Amino acid sequence: MSAGTTKRGAAPGRRGVSVSYLVAGFVLLALAAIVGREAVEMRFYSSLGPGAGFFPAILAGLLALLALALVWQATFRADTLPRTEFASVGRAGYARIGAIVAGLLAIAFLVEWAGFRLSVGLFLFALFVMVGRYPLLRSALAAALLAAAYHLVFDVLLRVPLPAGVLGL
Structure with missing residues (x-):
């Protein structure tokens, strides 16, 4: 050589x-x-x-x-x-990636039945807890605020109706 x-x-x-x-x-x-x-x-x-x-x-x-x-x-x-x-992501990283993909698929299938705010709120909560590793209370608060912000922007300001689901949420 x-x-x-x-x-x-x-x-x-x-x-x-x-x-x-x-x-x-x-x-x-x-x-x-x-x-x-x-x-x-x-x-x-x-x-x-x-x-x-x-x-x-x-x-x-x-x-x-x-x-x-x-x-x-x-x-x-x-x-x-x-x-x-x-390649150095490891098993924990692949598990987080899988959790995100599973959550997105769950939103796609549940959004009509559960409603946009509820399904996105639950997804964000799970994302903050599992991927972001934030405390439960902080994650719940952030997810609820973001879901409410989506409602405010789309339903109220832009008048774009989002799926309400069977519970009306």
Whole structure:
């Protein structure tokens, strides 16, 4: 092995392909494709100006460009990206990630039945306790205040009705 190369043959200080950034880039590219497909199904223009599909299409295009830039950088310029320690998350980190995903899925399935404020309030409470590791009283207070703030912004100020559920919450 020569003095100017590392074990894998790369120049010193340089990294190969960054797999975590590459995966993130492809996930963002897939998200851009989904948003773009949905945007194409909506009207781009209406008699009043831009239609419902106009801004999502622009955002999907920008997201796709940024995702492609991330894929390119992760493949050819990985040394310029910040190092990630994703592999060092450990079991506790994966459990927290799983709890967040499970909570989001629970909201998606329960929001019509339980109502937006109750389902989001319970999700935020669980998130503060399990992920943030805050005390129970502090978590309950923060979750209740945020759920009330969502109600104030959407239902009262913007007049956007949120699902009330069977309990009317």
